Amino acid sequence: MQPDYRFNYSLDTTQKANKLGQKPLLIWITGLSASGKSTLANELDLLFFNNGYKSVVLDGDTLRKGTNSDLGFAETDRTENIRRTAEISKLFLQSGMIVLAPLISPNKIDREMVKNIVGEEYFFMVFLDIDIKICESRDPKGLYAKARRGEIQDFTGIHQQYEKPIDANLTFKDDFNISDAAMTIFNEYKRLL
């Protein structure tokens, strides 16, 4: 057989997902800083893993150290950060994976962009609707304190508005329990299969 240099075949999402035996889904977790997004994403990752599903956490903070290390925190950079995270999510979805993406993503327009990039059927939004006073009282990285002192600009909830989603698939309130929330999302995922 001679080499065929026309790029005319490749495996599609369905074939890869079928092989993994699961439905690819982007679970986008939005909420204020210190609302529990990354903790929930990791709890979910563990839950999926222990139940034989293949998932990946695309954490906003982690991506900023790698793929998105050229970006800052100005409005346009934050949008670009979200756009690239959505595009990377799409690559994982095309491989049949479940993607867990904890990002503040304060703007409705950016969350809409994510949905458009990956496709509505692959998009599942979880909103951690936690009062800013609670988030600020936790402040594990001291970011709220820095923002109040003016050492950080563009901080969501202080300098920048957080636009609460009204179309989230699931919303958790102030006193939610991480393990229970993870289990609720996991059960919802299985209902979608």
Place this chain on the structure above:
Amino acid sequence: MQPDYRFNYSLDTTQKANKLGQKPLLIWITGLSASGKSTLANELDLLFFNNGYKSVVLDGDTLRKGTNSDLGFAETDRTENIRRTAEISKLFLQSGMIVLAPLISPNKIDREMVKNIVGEEYFFMVFLDIDIKICESRDPKGLYAKARRGEIQDFTGIHQQYEKPIDANLTFKDDFNISDAAMTIFNEYKRLL
């Protein structure tokens, strides 16, 4: 149990790879335009798939339509394109996947960067050492013709030098057969397990 907001646990590469039952590896395919990189990557993807391995193709051209759509073809943009592809590869490796990355990547320094980003033990370089006359005679996208007419600048092999790697794990020459090459790489992968 109260929520634990310290980000103190997550699954590591080894655990995820063990679950998938394979060794994560970045197979980086370098060579001139029209040397057969994408065709080989897709043939390999199919071969891995049919043998029960989980792989993904991160094609330079495809990424440029998504994650890297903000980049052009100037020297610094090409390096940034390669850097991000390496970072995205790392995310897939951390999920236990095999990554097939066909990119021209003409500069030694950029290929070294890729190896440093993903880690030497996860890096496997395949060099398609095809004479430029052969590539130019194929020219499936008409790019060589455009470059000769001056309609494309910065074209590798015409305006920009291609630095041949001397440290590739496997090198294929002018008359290589795509199916045979894919099988050779696949067998080499299995030897690494």
